[in-house]
Amino acid sequence: MLFNIADLAPSVLPIIDNKTQGGGGASSRGSHRLADVTNCPRKWYMRYVKHCTRKGEPEFRLMGTLIHSALANYYAAMLPEEQQPDWFKEMPLYHRLTQEAGGKIALADRAFETGEQYIEWTKKKKCDWIPYSVENEYQATLGELDPDGEDAPGFELEFRTPSGEPSRMIFPTLNEEVVTCRTDLIVTKKTNNTMWVVDHKSKNPEYHEEKFGKWNDNGEFALDWQVLVNLMVIRARGIPVRGFIVQRVKRDGEFDADRHPVPVPVKAYEGAPGLARHQIKVERQHYRNLAQGISPVANYFNCYGRWGECDYRPICRADNAEDQARIINTLYNRP
Ligand code: SF4
Numbered sequence: 001m002l003f004n005i006a007d008l009a010p011s012v013l014p015i016i017d018n019k020t021q022g023g024g025g026a027s028s029r030g031s032h033r034l035a036d037v038t039n040c041p042r043k044w045y046m047r048y049v050k051h052c053t054r055k056g057e058p059e060f061r062l063m064g065t066l067i068h069s070a071l072a073n074y075y076a077a078m079l080p081e082e083q084q085p086d087w088f089k090e091m092p093l094y095h096r097l098t099q100e101a102g103g104k105i106a107l108a109d110r111a112f113e114t115g116e117q118y119i120e121w122t123k124k125k126k127c128d129w130i131p132y133s134v135e136n137e138y139q140a141t142l143g144e145l146d147p148d149g150e151d152a153p154g155f156e157l158e159f160r161t162p163s164g165e166p167s168r169m170i171f172p173t174l175n176e177e178v179v180t181c182r183t184d185l186i187v188t189k190k191t192n193n194t195m196w197v198v199d200h201k202s203k204n205p206e207y208h209e210e211k212f213g214k215w216n217d218n219g220e221f222a223l224d225w226q227v228l229v230n231l232m233v234i235r236a237r238g239i240p241v242r243g244f245i246v247q248r249v250k251r252d253g254e255f256d257a258d259r260h261p262v263p264v265p266v267k268a269y270e271g272a273p274g275l276a277r278h279q280i281k282v283e284r285q286h287y288r289n290l291a292q293g294i295s296p297v298a299n300y301f302n303c304y305g306r307w308g309e310c311d312y313r314p315i316c317r318a319d320n321a322e323d324q325a326r327i328i329n330t331l332y333n334r335p
Pocket residue numbers: 040042043298299300301302303304310311312313314316
């Protein structure tokens with residue numbers, strides 16, 4: 001056993017306000033953003049400062065989003081009625097899937113069917129999961145996560161908006177900065193009364209054929225930043241999660257799914273709050289640079305990763321600023 005659950009367990013679990021939480025979407029300062037700060041400052045800037053996103057999600061990613069929605073709907077339906085989220089009550093699942101699919105009805109149909117097959121699969125497995133929260137964001141301050149870390153004072157920065165208007169950003173002390181995580185699901189396993197964070201991973205059976213159907217503890221989740229951030233933030237909220245389960249669901253072909261608690265190396269877990277502090281310090285420096293007109297550096301080591309190309313690769317492949325501006329206007333949504 002990696003963690004002593006008795007040290008973490010409060011006598012009363014916090015009441016989750018599912019109603020105020022959104023369905024789907026990325027965490028506001030979660031593992032991806034913290035990683036992008038150093039993986040590629042330009043990517044961090046485009047995504048989290050400019051809020052510039054690719055138009056037309058690739059089909060495989062959209063299918064993953066739709067399957068997430070179908071699974072979220074199933075678990076939201078199992079919550080006590082007074083805790084069911086507003087997004088769940090707003091419309092029936094199929095209606096939501098067709099909206100999210102943006103007219104790609106075949107994808108909505110496939111996701112709906114996958115959701116139905118998943119429900120059958122959990123029944124056959126006599127699944128003992130009782131949902132505690134569905135699609136919630138959790139937050140913790142650096143002071144809570146890393147109480148012995150070195151603090152730094154808050155500050156203000158003056159910016160000019162693109163139209164030339166002056167604008168101000170106020171930063172709190174470093175210890176008051178917030179780390180977030182958005183969890184697909186937190187459950188209690190009825191048979192042994194342990195709580196777990198569950199993350200749904202939709203998988204393509206052709207591309208991942210060699211991975212699906214077998215599980216290797218030394219694989220991609222054996223040391224995973226998302227896992228570390230989720231566990232430390234949720235535990236800081238007094239929710240005694242025992243660990244992190246990856247649940248894989250095939251998004252194409254014959255239905256299949258499996259579940260695996262992932263190993264969490266103790267040293268890495270203990271080092272995660274310090275790494276979060278470091279990343280936020282770097283992020284604050286990026287903002288200081290921006291206020292002085294210094295552009296975030298592009299890191300060409302990370303343009304193509306395990307999920308395919310970086311969303312901003314078409315911009316970075318352009319030969320000049322005019323082409324970049326044209327590509328941004330054509331291929332991207334901006335607020
Ligand atoms: S394409 Fe490469 S350099 Fe450009 S934002 Fe993405 S990771 Fe950074």
